[in-house]
Amino acid sequence: MDLSYQDIKFLPGVGPKKADLFNKELGIHSVEDLLRYYPYKYVDRSRFYYLHEINEEMPFIQVKGQIIRFEKVGEGHNQRLTAVFSDGKNTIELVWFKGVKYAMEKYHTKVDYVIFGKPSPFNGRFNIVHPEIEIASKMPPPEQMGLVPFYNTSEKMKSSFLNSKTIQKIIFPLVQSIKTGIPETLPAYILQKFALMNLTESLVNVHFPKNADALNKARQRLKFEELFYIQLSILRLKNWRDLQSKGFVFGTIGHYFNTFFNTYLPFELTGAQKRVLREIRIDVASGRQMNRLLQGDVGSGKTLVALMVMLMAVDNNFQACIMAPTEILATQHFASLNEFLGDIGVNVALLTGSTRPKDRVILHEKLRSGELNILIGTHALIEDVVQFKNLGLVVIDEQHRFGVEQRSKLWKKNVQPPHILVMTATPIPRTLAMTLYGDLSVSVIDELPPGRKPIQTYHYYDNKRPSINSFIAKQIEAGRQVYIVYPLIQESEKIDLRNLEEGYEYMREVFPNYSISMVHGKLKPKEKDYQMQKFVTGETQIMVATTVIEVGVNVPNASVMVIESAQRFGLSQLHQLRGRVGRGAEQSFCILLTGYKLASDTRKRMEIMVRTNDGFEISEADLQIRGPGDLEGTQQSGLPFELKIANLAQDGKMLEIARNAAIEILENDPQLEKPENRILVNQLRKLKTNTLNWGSIS
Numbered sequence: 001m002d003l004s005y006q007d008i009k010f011l012p013g014v015g016p017k018k019a020d021l022f023n024k025e026l027g028i029h030s031v032e033d034l035l036r037y038y039p040y041k042y043v044d045r046s047r048f049y050y051l052h053e054i055n056e057e058m059p060f061i062q063v064k065g066q067i068i069r070f071e072k073v074g075e076g077h078n079q080r081l082t083a084v085f086s087d088g089k090n091t092i093e094l095v096w097f098k099g100v101k102y103a104m105e106k107y108h109t110k111v112d113y114v115i116f117g118k119p120s121p122f123n124g125r126f127n128i129v130h131p132e133i134e135i136a137s138k139m140p141p142p143e144q145m146g147l148v149p150f151y152n153t154s155e156k157m158k159s160s161f162l163n164s165k166t167i168q169k170i171i172f173p174l175v176q177s178i179k180t181g182i183p184e185t186l187p188a189y190i191l192q193k194f195a196l197m198n199l200t201e202s203l204v205n206v207h208f209p210k211n212a213d214a215l216n217k218a219r220q221r222l223k224f225e226e227l228f229y230i231q232l233s234i235l236r237l238k239n240w241r242d243l244q245s246k247g248f249v250f251g252t253i254g255h256y257f258n259t260f261f262n263t264y265l266p267f268e269l270t271g272a273q274k275r276v277l278r279e280i281r282i283d284v285a286s287g288r289q290m291n292r293l294l295q296g297d298v299g300s301g302k303t304l305v306a307l308m309v310m311l312m313a314v315d316n317n318f319q320a321c322i323m324a325p326t327e328i329l330a331t332q333h334f335a336s337l338n339e340f341l342g343d344i345g346v347n348v349a350l351l352t353g354s355t356r357p358k359d360r361v362i363l364h365e366k367l368r369s370g371e372l373n374i375l376i377g378t379h380a381l382i383e384d385v386v387q388f389k390n391l392g393l394v395v396i397d398e399q400h401r402f403g404v405e406q407r408s409k410l411w412k413k414n415v416q417p418p419h420i421l422v423m424t425a426t427p428i429p430r431t432l433a434m435t436l437y438g439d440l441s442v443s444v445i446d447e448l449p450p451g452r453k454p455i456q457t458y459h460y461y462d463n464k465r466p467s468i469n470s471f472i473a474k475q476i477e478a479g480r481q482v483y484i485v486y487p488l489i490q491e492s493e494k495i496d497l498r499n500l501e502e503g504y505e506y507m508r509e510v511f512p513n514y515s516i517s518m519v520h521g522k523l524k525p526k527e528k529d530y531q532m533q534k535f536v537t538g539e540t541q542i543m544v545a546t547t548v549i550e551v552g553v554n555v556p557n558a559s560v561m562v563i564e565s566a567q568r569f570g571l572s573q574l575h576q577l578r579g580r581v582g583r584g585a586e587q588s589f590c591i592l593l594t595g596y597k598l599a600s601d602t603r604k605r606m607e608i609m610v611r612t613n614d615g616f617e618i619s620e621a622d623l624q625i626r627g628p629g630d631l632e633g634t635q636q637s638g639l640p641f642e643l644k645i646a647n648l649a650q651d652g653k654m655l656e657i658a659r660n661a662a663i664e665i666l667e668n669d670p671q672l673e674k675p676e677n678r679i680l681v682n683q684l685r686k687l688k689t690n691t692l693n694w695g696s697i698s
């Protein structure tokens with residue numbers, strides 16, 4: 001019998017009230033939902049301990065023995081109950097702060113109990129607060145208890161007595177009854193090929209493991225299944241889109257590209273840049289729409305690659321645009337593109353929030369007539385009034401800063417969707433890229449232009465400031481420039497701004513002979529540009545700023561990045577900030593300043609920054625420390641699905657295996673028409689109702 005769709009309210013021990021809590025608190029409706037509500041941990045109850053064995057490391061223990069006496073302490077709210085429990089040789093104190101009356105009535109002396117709980121040291125002895133107590137004769141022998149599952153519950157559930165223990169009691173008989181078998185969700189040939197446990201056995205063992213080995217096998221199978229179906233649906237979407245969407249053909253490498261490459265390009269392309277250009281070239285000539293993610297560390301030369309792809313578009317009579325997340329960045333792109341292109345004869349324009357209405361009208365007209373070849377801008381690009389004659393390529397810089405809606409508006413600026421190149425300097429760990437962007441093609445620039453000296457990074461405590469100041473002075477005397485960055489976090493914006501302004505005043509006092517720019521998000525764009533420009537031209541030697549300078553700003557002469565309150569930045573943000581220096585030929589330095597007291601996670605972040613300059617290594621470390629849900633660059637978009645058992649930080653290998661399995665299946669049976677794959681189609685359909693729209697990812 002297929003139990004999967006059966007309503008849980010008919011299960012023994014559930015009933016309408018608990019069912020309602022399951023629905024509302026955990027989204028559990030059917031028996032299958034419940035079976036797929038996996039324990040978050042297991043506790044080994046396969047043996048009894050003696051009290052003399054207890055040490056602080058033990059998470060949980062169970063002990064057999066009797067209560068010798070009770071004692072009520074205190075009055076009213078402060079009342080508590082203690083009991084002395086003996087295993088025959090030694091004693092331990094049991095403590096209740098809540099449910100005193102209940103415990104007094106329920107438990108008695110001279111009865112054999114099994115107590116279970118976490119021993120904690122108190123006044124030089126151990127006690128157990130709110131122990132679980134069972135009558136020993138009613139307990140199965142410990143060999144049969146084995147690993148006991150623990151389930152997450154909400155406060156609301158707990159207060160209605162729907163706690164982990166209750167869930168355990170509901171699932172136990174259920175799992176016994178499914179032993180007759182529930183329908184398998186993976187094809188037999190896949191189970192065989194990867195030596196996976198079948199579904200029924202996996203569900204039985206994930207809830208009530210026979211032993212550690214069976215639990216491991218069960219979890220492996222369930223993880224595989226979870227990751228496999230995510231990959232299968234992403235890859236199917238990609239296949240479908242590849243078949244569906246025709247792409248503009250950039251058939252020729254023409255005048256502009258060749259002239260630029262042969263006579264304007266001031267340096268050799270790196271091997272990685274060449275490889276990526278070849279990958280993109282194949283895409284844009286294929287007749288299918290390109291959807292490509294270009295990853296590369298800060299300063300790896302992505303912008304130049306984007307420019308050369310835009311020239312491919314122009315050579316084939318298409319227009320191209322770049323959308324950047326900030327005005328500063330758009331302005332810089334505009335400046336550097338103009339510098340690169342010189343008098344080659346390509347028309348480039350800039351459109352931002354501060355473009356004057358009069359200029360806009362002219363710009364819009366030139367776009368529509370096709371006179372403009374390349375448009376660079378901010379969000380202003382996506383406004384409906386911005387109409388192209390023939391948009392063939394959209395480049396999105398720092399894509400994670402844009403919402404899905406904003407991005408998708410750009411594809412609609414031509415009848416047939418343009419090619420899309422999204423760029424990010426926030427390297428995404430492979431496992432995340434495969435899931436978040438699994439439907440995109442991915443190119444990686446994993447090589448920096450030659451001659452760059454790796455940035456030296458140091459972590460100091462605030463008390464080092466005087467010697468850091470003299471270091472700064474030396475650098476400026478040598479002709480360099482310096483960034484001082486302060487955190488800016490929404491919730492404490494006011495305090496942050498004050499810190500920034502105080503920092504500015506402090507720097508002015510310490511360095512009366514130098515000029516200082518100050519930039520933050522509250523400045524009017526004009527003022528911000530003015531301050532930026534003074535730093536770019538070298539008129540100011542020091543730039544005091546918030547993270548508005550994080551993205552893309554390019555001042556090769558800057559050689560020192562001081563990050564104040566570095567503990568308040570995430571790893572990838574620190575890495576981004578550091579990328580503002582080390583852009584010229586000189587040795588550059590990054591100084592992370594923090595207070596002396598640091599959480600261990602923070603200390604780890606600082607250590608990683610000091611140890612490596614490799615953005616991919618840093619993003620992997622970030623994933624390990626923070627877990628995938630929190631990873632910078634994915635916060636806004638979030639994971640488009642919920643993982644119940646797999647963990648992207650830990651199950652990278654499994655993910656790879658699952659993805660390859662999905663790829664192979666789709667190669668052999670693109671439409672999933674073969675009888676042995678019917679099970680896949682059914683399962684995908686079932687999952688689709690539970691997950692978000694995959695199409696929204698790109």
Ligand code: ADP
Nearest residue numbers: 267268269270297298299300301302303304449
């Ligand atoms: P990204 O956008 O990846 O952060 P940019 O495209 O801004 O990097 O490049 C950083 C700097 O390196 C720019 O000044 C750029 O002109 C320069 N650059 C790019 N490619 C090369 C190369 N192959 N050789 C030398 N310099 C390069």
Ligand code: MG
Nearest residue numbers: 302303425552
């Ligand atoms: Mg860039």
